[in-house]
Amino acid sequence: MKSRTLLRHSKEGLKNIGRNGWMSFASVSAVTIMLMVVGIFLILIANINHIASDVEGDVEIRVHIDMTASEEDKEGLYEQIDAIDNVAAITYVDRDEGLDQFIEDVDEGSAELFESLRNENPLNDVFVVETKEPQLTEDVAGEIEQFANIDTVDYGEDIIEQLFAVTNMIRIVGAALVLGLMFTAMFLIANTIKLTIVARKNEIQIMKLVGATNGFIRWPFFVEGLVLGLLGAILPVAAVISGYYYLYDLLVTEAILSFVDIVPPNPLTFEIAAILIGIGALVGVWGSLMSVRKFLRV
Amino acid sequence: MRVTLKIVTIQGMRERKMHVFFEGSDRLIEMRDVTKTYGNGITAVNNINVFIDKGEFVYVVGPSGAGKSTFIKMTYLEERPTAGKIYMNGTDLDELKRKHIPLLRRNIGVVFQDFKLLPKLSVFENIAFALEVLEEPRHVIKKRVFEVLDLVRLKNKARFYPQELSGGEQQRVSIARAMINHPPILIADEPTGNLDPQTSWGIMDVLQEINARGTTVVMATHNKEIVNVSPKRVIAFEGGRVTRDEQRGRYAYEK
Numbered sequence: 001m002k003s004r005t006l007l008r009h010s011k012e013g014l015k016n017i018g019r020n021g022w023m024s025f026a027s028v029s030a031v032t033i034m035l036m037v038v039g040i041f042l043i044l045i046a047n048i049n050h051i052a053s054d055v056e057g058d059v060e061i062r063v064h065i066d067m068t069a070s071e072e073d074k075e076g077l078y079e080q081i082d083a084i085d086n087v088a089a090i091t092y093v094d095r096d097e098g099l100d101q102f103i104e105d106v107d108e109g110s111a112e113l114f115e116s117l118r119n120e121n122p123l124n125d126v127f128v129v130e131t132k133e134p135q136l137t138e139d140v141a142g143e144i145e146q147f148a149n150i151d152t153v154d155y156g157e158d159i160i161e162q163l164f165a166v167t168n169m170i171r172i173v174g175a176a177l178v179l180g181l182m183f184t185a186m187f188l189i190a191n192t193i194k195l196t197i198v199a200r201k202n203e204i205q206i207m208k209l210v211g212a213t214n215g216f217i218r219w220p221f222f223v224e225g226l227v228l229g230l231l232g233a234i235l236p237v238a239a240v241i242s243g244y245y246y247l248y249d250l251l252v253t254e255a256i257l258s259f260v261d262i263v264p265p266n267p268l269t270f271e272i273a274a275i276l277i278g279i280g281a282l283v284g285v286w287g288s289l290m291s292v293r294k295f296l297r298v
Numbered sequence: 299m300r301v302t303l304k305i306v307t308i309q310g311m312r313e314r315k316m317h318v319f320f321e322g323s324d325r326l327i328e329m330r331d332v333t334k335t336y337g338n339g340i341t342a343v344n345n346i347n348v349f350i351d352k353g354e355f356v357y358v359v360g361p362s363g364a365g366k367s368t369f370i371k372m373t374y375l376e377e378r379p380t381a382g383k384i385y386m387n388g389t390d391l392d393e394l395k396r397k398h399i400p401l402l403r404r405n406i407g408v409v410f411q412d413f414k415l416l417p418k419l420s421v422f423e424n425i426a427f428a429l430e431v432l433e434e435p436r437h438v439i440k441k442r443v444f445e446v447l448d449l450v451r452l453k454n455k456a457r458f459y460p461q462e463l464s465g466g467e468q469q470r471v472s473i474a475r476a477m478i479n480h481p482p483i484l485i486a487d488e489p490t491g492n493l494d495p496q497t498s499w500g501i502m503d504v505l506q507e508i509n510a511r512g513t514t515v516v517m518a519t520h521n522k523e524i525v526n527v528s529p530k531r532v533i534a535f536e537g538g539r540v541t542r543d544e545q546r547g548r549y550a551y552e553k
Contacts, residue, residue: 002433004433004436005430005433008430202414202416203416205414206414206416206427206428207427207431208400208403209374209403209408209414210403210404210427210428210431210475210478210479211400211401211402211403211404211428211431211432211479212400212431212432213397213400214397214400216431
């Protein structure tokens with residue numbers, strides 16, 4: 001296509017947006033609201049995933065070995081655990097080491113108290129097992145429980161399950177909401193463009209009579225839909241970037257909630273901005289092509 | 299079957315890909331046992347056979363609802379037949395791909411009773427529109443537009459807008475637009491239907507000149523006077539059938 005023709009199509013498309021001002025405004029608003037929600041959900045999900053992977057990374061299986069187990073038993077157990085498919089690493093922590101770690105973690109007053117226990121250490125020797133994927137923790141723990149010479153097997157069952165439940169729920173609710181809003185926006189754009197088409201019915205008929213291809217006729221509507229979608233993306237993109245930077249500043253730099261670990265805004269917000277622009281363009285173009293199709297049948 | 303895409307150069311315009319239907323054979327339109335039944339069950343055209351050759355001037359007459367319009371619409375592919383075969387210069391339209399229909403239409407000029415000009419465009423722009431669609435370069439468009447405006451004697455009205463012109467002048471603009479691609483065939487659906495007798499003759503002059511230059515003209519009309527005073531081949535429709543097809547015919551039915 002020649003650049004002059006492209007210019008013509010763009011001019012036509014933009015003219016149509018102005019011609020149906022209020023409907024265009026409604027479509028843009030719908031896209032804006034939809035993308036706003038998409039943006040918020042993407043930020044939410046990114047952060048939940050971030051926190052989840054932190055927690056999941058911490059999840060380990062602690063295999064407490066029977067006090068009565070001999071060195072040979074321990075070696076046998078080690079080999080058995082090592083033979084399980086999804087085990088990534090096994091660390092042996094003997095009871096003295098375990099107590100050292102424990103004392104390090106508690107405050108000084110209690111530390112002295114526990115120090116006095118050194119001679120009758122209540123702890124077991126422990127194998128700390130890491131799995132290849134956090135989701136596999138439960139299965140691997142189940143297998144290990146079957147082995148001999150084990151006192152108990154611990155892992156963060158509750159934390160993991162709750163975390164997965166919450167993440168999944170947010171993902172499902174988010175997806176449903178986004179899909180619903182996306183179709184609403186698309187429907188509005190399709191209708192807006194239908195108005196332009198009706199207004200230009202004569203023109204289209206004449207174009208067809210003088211032998212314009214469907215592609216040629218479709219272009220201005222394509223431009224119109226694209227521009228509506230992109231206009232709808234402006235506000236959400238600005239809001240996501242500036243809003244998230246502000247929030248991050250507040251939480252991290254100002255140290256209001258310094259223990260909350262959230263994803264830094266760069267590059268996250270820009271990735272989300274790109275996604276929002278992409279969805280806006282897609283919804284706009286899809287809506288426009290949907291409404292033109294019917295009118296192009298000979 | 300010849301459904302061919304070729305690079306052709308049309309009278310000074312840049313080379314372009316289009317269907318070459320109108321070379322070789324002299325038979326431009328051939329309808330065999332054609333029937334058109336609309337979705338509402340009405341059969342508008344019932345088993346007609348029509349043949350139109352290169353260079354002919356044909357009147358299509360008949361009362362309203364006789365099938366004239368449907369016949370006309372089938373010639374420029376606004377409607378497709380429900381049964382029978384249509385050949386354009388030997389090419390079976392059943393074998394014409396949908397995406398090639400625009401290419402075929404560039405070979406057919408169409409004129410309507412209500413002109414179908416775009417009110418917001420000047421005379422020049424209205425005609426140029428037909429070439430912009432084909433992405434012709436601007437200097438070619440300008441040259442061609444003035445050529446066809448000369449043909450319809452409206453060279454001095456290029457900057458006017460349709461509502462500033464008389465009905466006859468508007469119709470001449472629409473004829474100019476239809477002729478912009480040098481089509482071998484011009485279809486006119488009641489071109490004088492909205493015009494007074496004096497103006498109608500002006501339109502007839504233009505159409506006859508176009509015909510004299512070699513373009514086949516098919517004209518649906520209710521205008522008894524024109525048919526009788528300027529006798530040519532007449533195809534008469536009644537109740538969806540062709541009831542009469544004669545050279546130098548007369549209008550010959552009472553409204």
